[in-house]
Amino acid sequence: xxxxxxxxxxxxxxxxxxxxxxxxxxxxxxxxxxxxxxxxxxxxxxxxxxxxxxxxxxxxxxxxxxxxxxxxxxxxxxxxxxxxxxxxxxxxxxxxxxxxxxxxxxxxxxxxxxxxxxxxxxxxxxxxxxxxxxxxxxxxxxxxxxxxxxxxxxxxxxxxxxxxxxxx
Amino acid sequence: xxxxxxxxxxxxxxxxxxxxxxxxxxxxxxxxxxxxxxxxxxxxxxxxxxxxxxxxxxxxxxxxxxxxxxxxxxxxxxxxxxxxxxxxxxxxxxxxxxxxxxxxxxxxxxxxxxxxxxxxxxxxxxxxxxxxxxxxxxxxxxxxxxxxxxxxxxxxxxxxxxxxxxxxxxxxxxxxxxxxxxxxxxxxxxxxxxxxxxxxxxxxxxxxxxxxxxxxxxxxxxxxxxxxxxxxxxxxxxxxxxxxxxxxxxxxxxxxxxxxxxxxxxxxxxxxxxxxxxxxxxxxxxxxxxxxxxxxxxxxxxxxxxxxxxxxxxxxxxxxxxxxxxxxxxxxxxxxxxxxxxxxxxxxxxxxxxxxxxxxxxxxxxxxxxxxxxxxxxxxxxxxxxxxxxxxxxxxxxxxxxxxxxxxxxxxxxxxxxxxxxxxxxxxxxxxxxxxxxxxxxxxxxxxxxxxxxxxxxxxxxxxxxxxxxxxxxxxxxxxxxxxxxxxxxxxxxxxxxxxxxxxxxxxxxxxxxxxxxxxxxxxxxxxxxxxxxxxxxxxxxxxxxxxxxxxxxxxxxxxxxxxxxxxxxxxxxxxxxxxxxxxxxxxxxxxxxxxxxxxxxxxxxxxxxxxxxxxxxxxxxxxxxxxxxxxxxxxxxxxxxxxxx
Numbered sequence: 001x002x003x004x005x006x007x008x009x010x011x012x013x014x015x016x017x018x019x020x021x022x023x024x025x026x027x028x029x030x031x032x033x034x035x036x037x038x039x040x041x042x043x044x045x046x047x048x049x050x051x052x053x054x055x056x057x058x059x060x061x062x063x064x065x066x067x068x069x070x071x072x073x074x075x076x077x078x079x080x081x082x083x084x085x086x087x088x089x090x091x092x093x094x095x096x097x098x099x100x101x102x103x104x105x106x107x108x109x110x111x112x113x114x115x116x117x118x119x120x121x122x123x124x125x126x127x128x129x130x131x132x133x134x135x136x137x138x139x140x141x142x143x144x145x146x147x148x149x150x151x152x153x154x155x156x157x158x159x160x161x162x163x164x165x166x167x168x
Numbered sequence: 169x170x171x172x173x174x175x176x177x178x179x180x181x182x183x184x185x186x187x188x189x190x191x192x193x194x195x196x197x198x199x200x201x202x203x204x205x206x207x208x209x210x211x212x213x214x215x216x217x218x219x220x221x222x223x224x225x226x227x228x229x230x231x232x233x234x235x236x237x238x239x240x241x242x243x244x245x246x247x248x249x250x251x252x253x254x255x256x257x258x259x260x261x262x263x264x265x266x267x268x269x270x271x272x273x274x275x276x277x278x279x280x281x282x283x284x285x286x287x288x289x290x291x292x293x294x295x296x297x298x299x300x301x302x303x304x305x306x307x308x309x310x311x312x313x314x315x316x317x318x319x320x321x322x323x324x325x326x327x328x329x330x331x332x333x334x335x336x337x338x339x340x341x342x343x344x345x346x347x348x349x350x351x352x353x354x355x356x357x358x359x360x361x362x363x364x365x366x367x368x369x370x371x372x373x374x375x376x377x378x379x380x381x382x383x384x385x386x387x388x389x390x391x392x393x394x395x396x397x398x399x400x401x402x403x404x405x406x407x408x409x410x411x412x413x414x415x416x417x418x419x420x421x422x423x424x425x426x427x428x429x430x431x432x433x434x435x436x437x438x439x440x441x442x443x444x445x446x447x448x449x450x451x452x453x454x455x456x457x458x459x460x461x462x463x464x465x466x467x468x469x470x471x472x473x474x475x476x477x478x479x480x481x482x483x484x485x486x487x488x489x490x491x492x493x494x495x496x497x498x499x500x501x502x503x504x505x506x507x508x509x510x511x512x513x514x515x516x517x518x519x520x521x522x523x524x525x526x527x528x529x530x531x532x533x534x535x536x537x538x539x540x541x542x543x544x545x546x547x548x549x550x551x552x553x554x555x556x557x558x559x560x561x562x563x564x565x566x567x568x569x570x571x572x573x574x575x576x577x578x579x580x581x582x583x584x585x586x587x588x589x590x591x592x593x594x595x596x597x598x599x600x601x602x603x604x605x606x607x608x609x610x611x612x613x614x615x616x617x618x619x620x621x622x623x624x625x626x627x628x629x630x631x632x633x634x635x636x637x638x639x640x641x642x643x644x645x646x647x648x649x650x651x652x653x654x655x656x657x658x659x660x661x662x663x664x665x666x667x668x669x670x671x672x673x674x675x676x677x678x679x680x681x682x683x684x685x686x687x688x689x690x691x692x693x694x695x696x697x698x699x700x701x702x703x704x705x706x707x708x709x710x711x712x713x714x715x716x717x718x719x720x721x722x723x724x725x726x727x728x729x730x731x732x733x734x735x736x737x738x739x740x741x742x743x744x745x746x747x748x749x750x751x752x753x754x755x756x757x758x759x760x761x762x763x764x765x766x767x768x769x770x771x772x773x774x775x776x777x778x779x780x781x782x783x784x785x786x787x788x789x790x791x792x793x794x795x796x797x798x799x800x801x802x803x804x805x806x807x808x809x810x811x812x813x814x
Binding site: 017 | 235236237264323374376377384385388392396451452455456462469481483
């Protein structure tokens with residue numbers, strides 16, 4: 001079986017909250033600057049300095065596919081993302097209600113649902129995110145990065161424990 | 169497109185709101201942001217008005233590129249006659265306010281009159297509403313912003329607000345947005361306070377069409393790559409502006425104890441690395457944040473680690489706060505700097521003015537010019553951290569004789585204090601100087617002496633003068649977009665060619681302020697960063713406006729001359745110690761006592777300084793009194809001002 005495609009990996013702790021991703025997303029998709037039409041959105045807790053980018057998770061068992069009454073949402077075989085067929089979509093917004101991440105949005109100007117389409121394999125949000133809070137990586141690598149970070153923490157903890165023991 | 173953004177005239181006395189398109193002809197002459205604000209200020213105020221009276225006009229604006237697909241177009245410009253200097257009031261802030269204003273349909277606001285009771289403006293997708301702000305009066309800057317969001321039920325609202333200092337008409341009060349973005353200088357917060365205007369709240373979901381979206385996107389990528397590849401911006405992105413402190417202090421460019429020394433000794437606790445350590449300890453390894461669309465991310469996040477405000481969240485501190493609450497008052501304690509920074513952010517005051525005025529009062533106290541009766545029993549000596557923090561509060565709330573006196577700003581305070589207190593006041597045109605010491609750097613000294621809003625490092629600072637760049641590199645930078653074949657010197661201690669550098673930087677910063685971008689994205693601290701030539705392309709791709717680099721230069725000249733005309737109208741004369749293009753006598757009389765060997769003993773030479781001013785005027789096409797010559801005004805199309813195009 002073919003390995004699955006790449007995914008948008010969000011390292012939220014790195015996000016500076018600048019919202020350039022929202023800007024370039026709307027320029028890329030709509031030819032305009034308008035974050036309210038962006039597929040990605042930074043959620044902010046300004047009084048705590050916390051910023052978290054939110055976008056489509058391209059779920060395997062996707063609620064948006066399940067809930068769509070006209071079967072307008074399907075999986076793109078090449079890039080492994082969920083796409084909306086606007087010729088079929090009736091704009092009922094059932095997918096907006098069903099998405100557990102709020103990643104399906106409704107564009108009030110174009111009057112259609114919008115979601116991340118990975119910009120045909122070159123996500124602009126990733127390209128412009130210099131701090132690498134957003135990365136486009138092979139799906140199987142995401143957990144490897146996390147494993148490595150966790151392993152590093154374990155190793156550090158062990159070293160600290162050894163140092164403490166030596167002091168005793 | 170961005171060029172269809174409107175201007176709104178809001179009369180707070182009558183509640184009348186009028187909106188108009190901004191004609192292309194006006195755009196071509198003044199672009200937007202600070203430049204167009206200056207034109208509006210000159211046209212919408214009368215000579216000699218009271219800056220805190222209803223006749224003062226407040227301009228709030230976005231740049232011509234704001235919210236387009238250009239890099240870091242986050243800056244908001246605010247202008248009015250200054251209650252601090254009685255000359256040009258002008259301040260600029262980052263954050264997220266200006267883009268939101270643009271998405272809400274406006275680039276320029278002209279606010280007149282005075283509301284009967286506290287109000288705030290609610291600007292939403294082309295609509296402007298005056299709303300009751302009595303429940304907001306008395307709140308801090310962040311409390312105000314969060315309360316507006318709650319009242320209107322939208323977390324994405326951005327507001328420009330004043331804190332208690334602005335309400336109390338403290339003449340050094342600022343306008344703020346977010347946690348720490350401040351239009352700090354020249355008392356714009358007091359102007360809002362005088363109009364009973366607590367806040368301007370904006371929210372927009374309107375499209376800004378990009379003329380050539382794909383080209384704009386690609387050019388933006390190139391622009392950003394250039395900006396983040398500069399070493400200076402990489403350092404900014406790690407340590408924030410405090411990084412400047414390290415090198416500057418080591419050669420002797422930091423004023424301490426008001427103006428007594430030019431180097432802050434034994435100050436390890438306020439070094440950038442120490443501040444970064446606190447940020448890491450309290451906010452984790454990724455504690456840098458930024459303004460809208462900016463990849464420099466120069467703003468640190470922190471929580472105050474100890475003391476009465478332990479645990480409070482804030483951002484910064486900038487290099488300015490290191491000096492204002494660390495170096496100048498000789499309080500070399502990180503917690504004091506972080507706390508001082510937090511207090512001025514919350515109460516809405518210019519950190520630079522606050523720290524400088526308190527340090528001045530500390531020296532007056534040391535000299536016996538201020539007695540303990542004047543300072544209401546406070547032990548106001550250098551190095552007393554508690555007294556410093558208490559004094560910040562007294563200024564914000566105008567408490568006690570000295571708190572109320574300093575709240576009037578330096579020049580008025582000196583008149584009240586009397587004796588020779590004015591001689592100790594480190595100011596130009598009534599604005600306090602940054603804590604940097606310019607005695608060893610004539611170019612920087614000329615920059616602060618001639619700045620159109622008074623002493624300031626963001627009007628014209630040839631900071632790259634300190635890098636000793638080879639003459640041919642300097643020539644490449646400074647003879648674009650208009651030729652310059654006069655002398656230039658790589659020596660920062662030299663007086664040669666500096667007037668041209670000051671003029672060039674002045675127009676470069678004016679360009680930046682018209683575009684609405686940040687100065688870290690141009691020739692300021694980094695010599696390799698974009699300027700006029702790149703801007704012409706960015707403007708074209710985003711707005712479709714065809715403009716050459718030389719056109720932008722001429723626009724900047726035009727706007728700078730309008731600011732000059734305003735200042736002359738309000739009483740600027742060349743050698744006036746309070747309103748002129750000059751420096752405190754200590755720059756000329758007291759040599760540097762510390763620092764690198766070539767810095768010790770430095771002071772500004774009076775004769776050479778005078779010659780620099782003459783040359784600077786000449787480059788501008790101004791006469792020996794600093795008045796634009798008729799042919800200069802004609803060339804710039806300013807010979808019939810006020811022309812009331814808008």
